Amino acid sequence: MRKRLILCLSFLVFAGYSILSAENISSPDGKITLEFLLQNGSPFYKVLYEGKTIISESALGYKFRNLPALESGFTVSSSKKISYDNTWQQVWGERKLIREKYNGLYMEIEQKVSGKTLGISFRIFNDGVAFRYFYPESNGDSEILVSDELTEFRLGADHQCWWIPGDHDSYEYHYNTTKFSEIDAAPYKYYQSGDRNIPDLKAVNTPLTMKTVNGLYLLFHEAALIDYPDMTLKARSDYSLKAELVPWKDGVKVKAGGSFESPWRVVLISPALSGLFESNTILNLNDPNKLEDVSWIEPMKYAGVWWEMHIGKSSWSPVKVEGSWANDAPAHGATTENTKKYIDFASANNIKGILVEGWNTGWEYWGKDTAGYFDFVTPTASFDIEWLIDYAGKKGVELIGHHETGGQADNYEMRLENAMKYYNSLGIRAVKTGYAGSISPKGERHHGQYMVRHYRKVLETAAKYGIMVDAHEPIKDTGERRTFPNMMAREGMKGMEWNAWSDGNPPEHVTILPFTRGIAGPMDYTPGIFDLTFDKYKQKERVQSTLANQLALYVVLYSPLQMAADLVENYEGNPAFEFIRKVPVDWENSLLVAGEIGDYCVIARENSGKWYLGAVTDENKREIEIELNFLEQGAEYSMNYFADNEKSDYLIAPHEISIGKRKVTGGSKIIIPLGRGGGFAAEFVK
Numbered sequence: 050m051r052k053r054l055i056l057c058l059s060f061l062v063f064a065g066y067s068i069l070s071a072e073n074i075s076s077p078d079g080k081i082t083l084e085f086l087l088q089n090g091s092p093f094y095k096v097l098y099e100g101k102t103i104i105s106e107s108a109l110g111y112k113f114r115n116l117p118a119l120e121s122g123f124t125v126s127s128s129k130k131i132s133y134d135n136t137w138q139q140v141w142g143e144r145k146l147i148r149e150k151y152n153g154l155y156m157e158i159e160q161k162v163s164g165k166t167l168g169i170s171f172r173i174f175n176d177g178v179a180f181r182y183f184y185p186e187s188n189g190d191s192e193i194l195v196s197d198e199l200t201e202f203r204l205g206a207d208h209q210c211w212w213i214p215g216d217h218d219s220y221e222y223h224y225n226t227t228k229f230s231e232i233d234a235a236p237y238k239y240y241q242s243g244d245r246n247i248p249d250l251k252a253v254n255t256p257l258t259m260k261t262v263n264g265l266y267l268l269f270h271e272a273a274l275i276d277y278p279d280m281t282l283k284a285r286s287d288y289s290l291k292a293e294l295v296p297w298k299d300g301v302k303v304k305a306g307g308s309f310e311s312p313w314r315v316v317l318i319s320p321a322l323s324g325l326f327e328s329n330t331i332l333n334l335n336d337p338n339k340l341e342d343v344s345w346i347e348p349m350k351y352a353g354v355w356w357e358m359h360i361g362k363s364s365w366s367p368v369k370v371e372g373s374w375a376n377d378a379p380a381h382g383a384t385t386e387n388t389k390k391y392i393d394f395a396s397a398n399n400i401k402g403i404l405v406e407g408w409n410t411g412w413e414y415w416g417k418d419t420a421g422y423f424d425f426v427t428p429t430a431s432f433d434i435e436w437l438i439d440y441a442g443k444k445g446v447e448l449i450g451h452h453e454t455g456g457q458a459d460n461y462e463m464r465l466e467n468a469m470k471y472y473n474s475l476g477i478r479a480v481k482t483g484y485a486g487s488i489s490p491k492g493e494r495h496h497g498q499y500m501v502r503h504y505r506k507v508l509e510t511a512a513k514y515g516i517m518v519d520a521h522e523p524i525k526d527t528g529e530r531r532t533f534p535n536m537m538a539r540e541g542m543k544g545m546e547w548n549a550w551s552d553g554n555p556p557e558h559v560t561i562l563p564f565t566r567g568i569a570g571p572m573d574y575t576p577g578i579f580d581l582t583f584d585k586y587k588q589k590e591r592v593q594s595t596l597a598n599q600l601a602l603y604v605v606l607y608s609p610l611q612m613a614a615d616l617v618e619n620y621e622g623n624p625a626f627e628f629i630r631k632v633p634v635d636w637e638n639s640l641l642v643a644g645e646i647g648d649y650c651v652i653a654r655e656n657s658g659k660w661y662l663g664a665v666t667d668e669n670k671r672e673i674e675i676e677l678n679f680l681e682q683g684a685e686y687s688m689n690y691f692a693d694n695e696k697s698d699y700l701i702a703p704h705e706i707s708i709g710k711r712k713v714t715g716g717s718k719i720i721i722p723l724g725r726g727g728g729f730a731a732e733f734v735k
């Protein structure tokens with residue numbers, strides 16, 4: 050063996066290779082190791098878990114449209130190691146206290162011929178690795194046009210993957226469960242027309258979750274995506290992933306002047322699924338809170354004039370114009386009277402916010418090419434905004450604003466300051482934004498650098514006016530809420546709305562989201578549909594879940610803004626609403642109790658000494674035995690449950706539910722019964 054090694058080394062020397070294993074750094078618990086190396090002057094990194102290679106030598110670097118490539122010919126000019134350990138407190142979130150502990154390595158490498166420097170920063174946490182690039186001002190380039198980021202992740206085996214296509218405009222897909230070698234968005238080809246865009250059928254978007262052939266869980270994502278495009282990942286036939294950045298209209302990937310810093314490229318690594326679910330690494334890679342006063346930021350439940358438009362009970366627009374996407378239901382939803390009904394209901398049911406879509410002028414042009422049709426400050430004649438705000442205030446409720454842009458980001462930017470100022474003057478402190486439509490300026494994409502800049506500008510302007518943001522058709526969540534805690538929730542997934550006007554989300558969808566999209570950040574899924582078939586309005590469409598499943602989603606899918614999405618008349622008098630009335634939206638702790646991606650999951654969350662449990666299953670009926678280890682050992686609790694019963698079944702009897710109370714002891718076992726497409730929701734009170 051030794052002889053072979055010597056032979057091998059001498060061959061490398063003979064062949065003229067110079068291998069410099071420049072640096073090597075491990076996680077605080079020593080389990081994960083990252084090696085940085087210059088091989089023949091080209092930078093590579095490699096990741097090991099407990100001594101076994103997870104990612105083999107993978108390339109780093111850049112190509113430019115206007116500058117020489119930073120790919121080879123490097124020598125190390127400096128390296129620096131640090132260790133960091135700190136605990137910080139979230140303004141709101143899945144848990145209060147967050148430990149930020151890692152070992153860091155900062156490398157500067159210099160390209161001899163060009164004299165240019167590239168900085169690469171590595172951070173190794175106990176649950177993953179992250180790295181980012183830094184292109185310094187000292188390189189003396191006033192314009193930098195990146196044509197390719199060379200980052201690779203060489204996996205070397207055909208792992209199990211949960212993925213969505215690398216669409217440049219949308220994350221609204223069901224997850225595919227395939228082997229790495231089977232990643233291919235071909236079934237989605239038809240989306241390549243219109244405002245959907247999947248230029249590479251082998252590219253996926255992140256978070257990309259995997260279970261390796263050795264049973265380790267991996268998740269690929271990014272953190273702190275600021276002034277840079279979204280990274281999709283191309284799955285290549287040699288079991289490697291390659292970064293593919295979403296381009297500008299002219300094909301350039303990143304535009305910068307003087308210097309730039311990339312987002313963190315993150316790989317979470319854990320032997321247990323709970324390790325991915327409970328990870329804080331994405332948040333930890335973002336800068337600390339920049340807002341001095343956060344007293345106006347408040348997680349809340351909300352209801353509103355929303356689902357009724359999606360199922361066709363009412364329309365967004367009071368005016369009918371051929372070709373608009375605002376549907377042609379007979380009634381306009383956003384009237385003073387209708388809104389008052391929602392306010393009264395919210396006030397009586399521990400719901401703080403009321404969202405009203407269609408409150409403003411311009412909806413008749415939605416989906417058309419008409420320039421600048423929303424001004425964001427003009428209510429329609431049927432919506433008495435000032436009276437409603439006053440009325441809501443007296444009842445302890447507040448209006449949530451709505452800025453649908455139709456994708457016209459340029460128009461929104463022009464009017465942004467005014468729009469936020471207007472809401473601020475009315476005392477509105479949360480806004481839902483939307484980009485349903487192709488982006489204007491024409492040719493830019495929802496996930497390109499232009500839009501990343503735009504979303505950031507909206508977030509910062511909102512912060513300036515004391516407004517929380519709930520972004521639909523957003524850029525992916527990469528943990529910005531740590532820096533701007535007014536960045537509350539986002540869509541960026543197939544949400545409830547798809548059940549209203551498409552084949553709908555299959556039951557397994559909500560058993561995958563917590564381990565994919567959900568790890569990026571809060572999801573505004575808008576759960577809580579009680580009339581699961583809504584036959585009065587639509588006969589073909591339905592929500593593919595049981596009623597208990599809808600309740601469980603308040604625990605399973607985390608969001609600080611959680612909607613009670615159904616119509617008031619469907620909630621009134623239904624005892625199951627008690628769970629929505631009680632369930633909190635801000636937590637001291639969140640745990641994965643049990644789960645298999647795509648099959649089922651059981652999640653427990655704590656607020657003020659009470660625990661809430663949510664469980665959901667896919668299209669299979671099952672019983673799950675769990676240990677109540679999250680409760681105080683030996684202590685007695687009352688478990689108030691909302692469960693599937695013998696009959697509950699998402700296709701046959703979705704409304705069947707058993708509501709009750711029983712005594713349980715911390716540490717004991719319970720069996721959770723789940724019907725097909727079923728769920729279980731419970732509150733544990735000492």
Ligand code: NOJ
Pocket residue numbers: 355406453483485521522540546
């Ligand atoms: C799409 C959003 O996801 C949905 O929630 C909203 O109702 C419509 N756009 C209209 O803004």
Ligand code: CA
Pocket residue numbers: 221521522540546
């Ligand atoms: Ca949407």
